[in-house]
Amino acid sequence: MVRRLERIAALWALLGGVGLIAIVAVTTTNVALFAADRVAALSGRAVSGIVGYEDFVALVTSCAALAFFPYCQVHTGHVRVDLFASAMPAALRRGLDRVWLVLTAVAALFLAGMMLQGLLESRDDGALSRILGWPVWPFYVPGILSLLLWAAIAAAQAAGRDQGRAQGREQSRTQAQGSGDG
Amino acid sequence: MGERELVGIAGLVVFFVLLMLRMPVGLAMLAVGIGGNYAISLVAPFLRFEPYLRGFKTLTWSTMASYELSVVPLFVLMGLLASHARLSRDLFNGVNALVGRLRGGVAIAAIGACAGFGAVSGSSLATASTMGRVALPELKRLRYDDRLATGSLAAGGTLGILIPPSIALVIYAIIVEASIIEMFQAAIVPGVIAVAGFALTIAVLVRVNPGLAPEVWQPAQPERRRAVLRLIPVAVIFGAIILGLGLGLFTPTPAAAVGAGLVLIYGIGLQLVTGDGLTLERIKASLLETAITSAMIYFILFGAEVLKGFFTRANLPTALADWAVSSGLDPWTILILMLIALIVLGCFMESLAMILVVVPFFWPALVQLNGGEYAFGDSAAFGMDSDQLRIWFGILALVVVELGLITPPVGLNVFIIASLARGVSMGTIFRGVAPFFGAEIVRVALILMFPALALWLPALLSG
Numbered sequence: 051m052v053r054r055l056e057r058i059a060a061l062w063a064l065l066g067g068v069g070l071i072a073i074v075a076v077t078t079t080n081v082a083l084f085a086a087d088r089v090a091a092l093s094g095r096a097v098s099g100i101v102g103y104e105d106f107v108a109l110v111t112s113c114a115a116l117a118f119f120p121y122c123q124v125h126t127g128h129v130r131v132d133l134f135a136s137a138m139p140a141a142l143r144r145g146l147d148r149v150w151l152v153l154t155a156v157a158a159l160f161l162a163g164m165m166l167q168g169l170l171e172s173r174d175d176g177a178l179s180r181i182l183g184w185p186v187w188p189f190y191v192p193g194i195l196s197l198l199l200w201a202a203i204a205a206a207q208a209a210g211r212d213q214g215r216a217q218g219r220e221q222s223r224t225q226a227q228g229s230g231d232g
Numbered sequence: 233m234g235e236r237e238l239v240g241i242a243g244l245v246v247f248f249v250l251l252m253l254r255m256p257v258g259l260a261m262l263a264v265g266i267g268g269n270y271a272i273s274l275v276a277p278f279l280r281f282e283p284y285l286r287g288f289k290t291l292t293w294s295t296m297a298s299y300e301l302s303v304v305p306l307f308v309l310m311g312l313l314a315s316h317a318r319l320s321r322d323l324f325n326g327v328n329a330l331v332g333r334l335r336g337g338v339a340i341a342a343i344g345a346c347a348g349f350g351a352v353s354g355s356s357l358a359t360a361s362t363m364g365r366v367a368l369p370e371l372k373r374l375r376y377d378d379r380l381a382t383g384s385l386a387a388g389g390t391l392g393i394l395i396p397p398s399i400a401l402v403i404y405a406i407i408v409e410a411s412i413i414e415m416f417q418a419a420i421v422p423g424v425i426a427v428a429g430f431a432l433t434i435a436v437l438v439r440v441n442p443g444l445a446p447e448v449w450q451p452a453q454p455e456r457r458r459a460v461l462r463l464i465p466v467a468v469i470f471g472a473i474i475l476g477l478g479l480g481l482f483t484p485t486p487a488a489a490v491g492a493g494l495v496l497i498y499g500i501g502l503q504l505v506t507g508d509g510l511t512l513e514r515i516k517a518s519l520l521e522t523a524i525t526s527a528m529i530y531f532i533l534f535g536a537e538v539l540k541g542f543f544t545r546a547n548l549p550t551a552l553a554d555w556a557v558s559s560g561l562d563p564w565t566i567l568i569l570m571l572i573a574l575i576v577l578g579c580f581m582e583s584l585a586m587i588l589v590v591v592p593f594f595w596p597a598l599v600q601l602n603g604g605e606y607a608f609g610d611s612a613a614f615g616m617d618s619d620q621l622r623i624w625f626g627i628l629a630l631v632v633v634e635l636g637l638i639t640p641p642v643g644l645n646v647f648i649i650a651s652l653a654r655g656v657s658m659g660t661i662f663r664g665v666a667p668f669f670g671a672e673i674v675r676v677a678l679i680l681m682f683p684a685l686a687l688w689l690p691a692l693l694s695g
Contacts, residue, residue, distance in 0.1 A: 063519070063520055067309075067523060070306065071496075071519075073306065074306070074489045077490065080486070081482075081486050081489075104299045107485065108297045108299040111299075111301070111302040111305070112297035115296040115530045116530075118305075118522075118530070121523045121524065122524045122531070125524050127524040127527060128256035129532070129582045130251070130254045131251045131254065132254065143254070146254055150254070150255050153255075164285075164289050164291075165289065168289035168290045168292075172290075190293055193293055193296065
């Protein structure tokens with residue numbers, strides 16, 4: 051079950067990655083059209099860019115960003131301060147980690163529930179994106195699914211079956227590349 | 233001080249306690265933000281909790297659906313694609329071919345390559361990790377002293393946070409509502425000073441003690457030519473992004489997307505021609521690593537948004553600003569105290585989280601100390617208007633945040649280099665980093681004394 055969840059999270063993250071690649075493709079095309087417009091302007095002609103490009107980027111990013119959360123949880127990738135970790139008894143550390151995992155699952159479920167209400171309100175209000183005029187509510191759906199998957203993975207890790215593996219992964223990842231800092 | 237402010241301070245204390253107990257930073261922000269708002273609704277009933285809670289119906293989605301923030305995963309993707317396409321290795325080998333024949337030159341090449349890779353990855357830890365793997369074996373082969381080899385790489389890794397395009401700069405600009413492009417422009421001269429300062433430090437160290445770098449790299453001519461040739465496309469791609477952003481030709485999101493696209497195409501081309509570029513497996517690995525890093529950043533950004541709402545309702549930033557003005561302390565003294573606080577916090581707190589938590593407190597206080605939002609020229613305590621102040625303070629803040637990455641007891645960059653340099657103790661690396669720390673303090677002093685180092689380029693380019 052846990053392994054299946056992990057595989058789903060990896061596939062889900064890759065789908066988010068495909069969304070990023072789509073943004074790269076659309077943006078590069080838009081920049082090329084912008085450059086072509088500059089060249090065409092020399093001969094009095096015009097080339098238009100992609101209408102609603104910024105809308106597209108924002109909508110796809112909303113899906114991609116949340117799609118990354120479950121996979122990050124699989125790898126215990128959310129940063130924490132380890133300053134006093136070595137001074138803690140192992141049992142206390144494990145206990146605290148379990149509590150934070152349960153809280154993570156609760157938080158993800160809370161956010162999913164609130165987002166579902168947001169989806170329903172957005173659909174009832176007929177909310178549209180600014181330039182493209184696309185309905186916004188369908189773009190809530192991948193986000194809600196991502197949050198539910200995130201909650202399921204955190205809950206599975208808290209249940210203990212996966213905690214050791216996740217911690218091992220966290221350690222090897224930190225040693226291999228660091229957790230990123232912006 | 234009223235009850236709301238007391239709740240705010242209690243929330244701040246609880247937040248730090250939760251961090252010490254290893255709660256994930258984003259979760260701690262979320263928990264304290266929501267819990268704190270509930271506590272405020274008890275002491276100030278007009279700030280009701282239920283309407284606040286209803287805000288979450290749209291907050292999650294609207295935080296993620298931000299065009300401005302889309303730059304974050306795109307820059308992360310670009311850096312990881314560059315790493316998996318082995319551009320970091322080409323970068324190091326190319327710079328090494330240019331300066332490696334000097335005494336200490338390979339360490340200087342590592343600093344140069346760190347600056348180049350730090351620019352595209354936008355992350356200090358990723359830079360230290362990637363360049364550490366590329367440059368450490370070469371430094372070991374040439375019998376560089378462990379202190380110099382590891383110290384220069386740990387210090388060089390810090391360049392990623394400031395040299396544009398940097399994710400930390402984007403986040404800072406969003407918090408204080410500064411122009412991202414102007415922040416990038418402002419970071420160029422301090423970034424160049426850092427590279428020059430580190431290179432000078434290495435040159436002085438090996439001059440004083442030649443035993444630190446006993447062997448000089450003497451490659452065969454064809455090997456050198458090949459390394460320089462492989463550097464050209466990398467330099468063109470990275471240079472186009474940095475210059476395009478610095479000169480204001482691109483805005484950040486298109487720059488990041490086009491950069492990622494160029495690295496992807498070049499990496500696939502490299503694979504087709506040499507068999508050592510981006511395979512499907514490596515692209516997949518880049519996407520999955522992008523997922524981890526981006527989610528980590530987005531969770532902190534979201535948590536910070538919730539926490540900021542709590543502190544604002546608790547009236548804490550305004551109370552701090554009022555205290556700063558009425559304390560009777562000289563504005564410059566308070567500024568230096570703020571920078572020291574950032575260095576101390578940076579010793580044990582993740583840099584992005586620190587910027588998100590601390591800057592919203594410090595910024596209103598600085599504006600008040602400067603004489604208010606509309607102060608300028610001689611009427612302003614720092615001799616500059618608010619727009620210039622937000623740029624100058626941002627550069628100063630990020631430079632000192634960098635210092636936290638190489639300062640005991642945590643020094644994340646030092647940990648990463650220690651994990652790569654088997655058999656070298658943390659103490660040795662911290663001793664190796666010390667001269668570079670000194671160079672950084674000199675840089676902070678220079679930027680403090682001469683704000684034009686940060687402000688000159690944005691003013692010039694904006695006309």
